[in-house]
Amino acid sequence: MSPRLPRESDFTSRLRSPAVTARVGLWLGICFGLAFVTGLVSHWSKVPHPWVPYPTRPVWGYRVVQGLHVISGTAAVPLLLVKLWTVYPKLLSRPPGRARELVVHGAERASIAVLVAAAIFQLATGIANTSEWYPWHFTFVRTHYAVGWIAIGALVVHVAVKLPVIRAALGADLESSALDRPTAAATAGVLSRRGLLGATWAATGVAVLATAGATVPWLRRVSVLAVRSGDGPQDLPVRTSAATARVTAAATSAAYRLTVVHDGRHHVFTRAELAAMPQTRSSLPIACVEGWSAGATWRGVRMRDLLDRVGAPSGRDVAVLSLQERGAFRDTTLPDRYVDDPATLLALELNGETLSIDHGYPCRVIAPDRPGELQTKWVSRLEVLS
Ligand SMILES: Nc1nc2c(c(=O)[nH]1)N[C@H]1C(S)=C(S)[C@@H](COP(=O)(O)O)O[C@H]1N2
Ligand SMILES: [Mo]
Numbered sequence: 001m002s003p004r005l006p007r008e009s010d011f012t013s014r015l016r017s018p019a020v021t022a023r024v025g026l027w028l029g030i031c032f033g034l035a036f037v038t039g040l041v042s043h044w045s046k047v048p049h050p051w052v053p054y055p056t057r058p059v060w061g062y063r064v065v066q067g068l069h070v071i072s073g074t075a076a077v078p079l080l081l082v083k084l085w086t087v088y089p090k091l092l093s094r095p096p097g098r099a100r101e102l103v104v105h106g107a108e109r110a111s112i113a114v115l116v117a118a119a120i121f122q123l124a125t126g127i128a129n130t131s132e133w134y135p136w137h138f139t140f141v142r143t144h145y146a147v148g149w150i151a152i153g154a155l156v157v158h159v160a161v162k163l164p165v166i167r168a169a170l171g172a173d174l175e176s177s178a179l180d181r182p183t184a185a186a187t188a189g190v191l192s193r194r195g196l197l198g199a200t201w202a203a204t205g206v207a208v209l210a211t212a213g214a215t216v217p218w219l220r221r222v223s224v225l226a227v228r229s230g231d232g233p234q235d236l237p238v239r240t241s242a243a244t245a246r247v248t249a250a251a252t253s254a255a256y257r258l259t260v261v262h263d264g265r266h267h268v269f270t271r272a273e274l275a276a277m278p279q280t281r282s283s284l285p286i287a288c289v290e291g292w293s294a295g296a297t298w299r300g301v302r303m304r305d306l307l308d309r310v311g312a313p314s315g316r317d318v319a320v321l322s323l324q325e326r327g328a329f330r331d332t333t334l335p336d337r338y339v340d341d342p343a344t345l346l347a348l349e350l351n352g353e354t355l356s357i358d359h360g361y362p363c364r365v366i367a368p369d370r371p372g373e374l375q376t377k378w379v380s381r382l383e384v385l386s
Contacts, residue, residue, distance in 0.1 A: 009183045011089040015196050018179040021086045022169035024079055024200055029159065031076040032119070035126075036152045038069035042289070043145050045371050048333055056341045059368035060295075063287035066371070067215030070291025073126045074211045078203035080119055082196070089181075108161060115154035118147050130211075130290045214292035233356040236296050239288055239372065240329070242357040247378045250323040256362050258346075262312045262384040271362045275348055277301045277309070282343045288372035298366045300347035303339055312384040314340045320365055321381040332374045333385070338367040346379065 045054045045062050055061065096105050125144050159166065169179055174193050177184065191199075213219035232238045242248045250256065258269040280302040287293035304314070318339050324330040338344050344367040348355055355361045360377030367375065 006089075006092055008089045008093040008181065010092075011181070012183050012185045014177070014180065014185050014188055015191065015193060016086045016089060016181075017177070017184065017193070018165050018169040019172065019174050019176055020193050020196060021083060022166045023174070023197060024083045024086065025166070026170065027204070028076055028079040028083055029155065031072045031079060032151065032155055034072040035069055035076065035122075036148055038065045038072065039145070039148050041065045042069055042371070043141075045369075046141075046374070048335060053335070053337055054369075056337055056343075056368045056370075059284050059343065060287075061369040062371055063215065063285045063293040066287055066289060067212070067291055067293060070126070070130055070214070071208055071212050073123060074130075074207045075204050076119075077123055077127070078200060078207055080123065082200045082203075084116070111154055111157050111161070114150065115158050118151035118154055121147050122151055132290065211291065214290075215287075217294070233358055234296075234351045234353055236286060236294050236350065236359060237292060238358040240327070240377075242361075242378070245322075245324045245327060245330075245378065247323045248357065250380075251357055251361055251378050256323075256380075258363065258379065259381045260306065260310050260384075261381065262307070262310045265310070267310045271348070274301050274306075274346065274363060278305060279348070280305070280342075280345060282345050282347075282366065282368075284343060284366050284368055286366075286372050286375060293372075297351055298345055298347040299349035299352075300345040300363060300366075302342060303334070303344040303346055303365075303367075304342065306346055306382075307339065307384060310384075317385045319381075319383040319385055320376045320379060321383070322376050323378040323380045329373050329376065332365075332376050334365065334367065334374075338370060341368055343368045346382075 042062070042065055044050055044052075045065070047054070096102050122144065125140060125147075129140055129144070165179065172178060174197070177186065209219065242251060256271060258271075258274065260267045260269065278301070279299050281297060281299045283295065283297050285293050285295045303318070307314075307316075307318070315336050316339065317336050318334045319331065320334055321331045322329075334344075344365070346363050347360070347366045348363050350356065350359050355364065360379070363379050364377040365375055365379060
């Protein structure tokens with residue numbers, strides 16, 4: 001007998017039923033919806049001058065949004081795998097013979113192909129990013145954002161097309177065979193539908209627990225997959241060390257100066273001069289796009305106080321430059337609403353000690369409700385923009 005491609009009718013498991021698919025799909029849809037909404041907010045937080053300014057309060061806003069984004073994306077992985085397993089025999093279904101039906105069939109297949117490809121792309125690139133693996137370099141943010149729209153669009157079409165089946169499946173008992181393919185077995189095999197769903201929820205729970213500890217302090221111990229365990233100098237994880245950024249020599253040099261440029265005039269400060277200015281304390285988290293975050297107490301010169309010292313008016317953006325010579329995070333623009341916020345500091349201390357070199361010694365920016373990548377370390381220059 002020559003081998004042949006299996007047909008949809010060859011698949012007989014009772015587990016591959018719309019009764020199962022719709023239940024897993026409901027949670028998968030919730031995860032994708034949450035990932036999409038939090039992704040939009042996360043994107044908004046990084047646009048320099050959005051139409052509606054991103055707020056600086058609550059100070060933990062970005063922390064919660066980005067944490068939920070990564071957790072919902074991770075939770076979607078087991079759900080997507082199970083869902084695809086329950087439906088993949090449909091790939092092998094015979095296309096209908098009549099032209100009109102063939103067109104509808106083809107259009108539906110194409111929309112599902114887009115949805116599946118976009119979903120896998122989002123989860124794969126998102127997870128690679130949380131593990132600091134960037135095989136594609138910095139187009140990640142733009143691509144992940146664009147494909148997010150494609151995924152959510154295809155998802156909306158998919159749900160609309162399947163709505164009758166979804167409603168019938170969710171409205172009926174889990175064991176109902178009303179919607180099953182004709183060749184599906186009438187009785188359960190080794191694993192029951194209830195068993196498969198239980199295993200799926202358990203896998204999803206494990207995925208959540210294993211990653212949520214990166215944001216939720218009391219979960220740290222169980223979060224074996226969390227990229228950041230909470231340790232690091234001064235009880236705060238380090239994203240890029242001074243050695244990696246190649247700033248150690250410049251940051252520890254006696255020749256270090258902070259230059260503040262305003263109105264064409266250069267004002268130069270030694271670290272001792274900064275330390276002699278009035279010091280302010282702020283409790284603000286560092287929250288990385290990778291999903292990890294941690295609260296910390298900072299002490300240093302209030303950004304507004306420093307700018308008052310050089311006569312800069314409020315309502316101005318400030319360009320921040322670090323000692324780092326290359327890398328995507330070496331410079332940022334601090335929008336005026338952060339500059340003028342009383343909680344925004346040029347921090348000299350972290351958790352009661354002089355800032356460690358890996359956390360940005362001699363000084364770093366720390367602002368409320370701001371993505372971690374924009375909290376520039378090893379600051380060398382501030383320029384008040386006009
Ligand atoms: N100059 C500079 N500042 C930087 C970075 C960097 O690579 N270079 N990394 C940023 C990122 S991505 C994060 S999440 C925070 C992390 O701060 P921490 O390492 O002190 O926890 O620093 C930010 N500031
Ligand atoms: Mo980050």
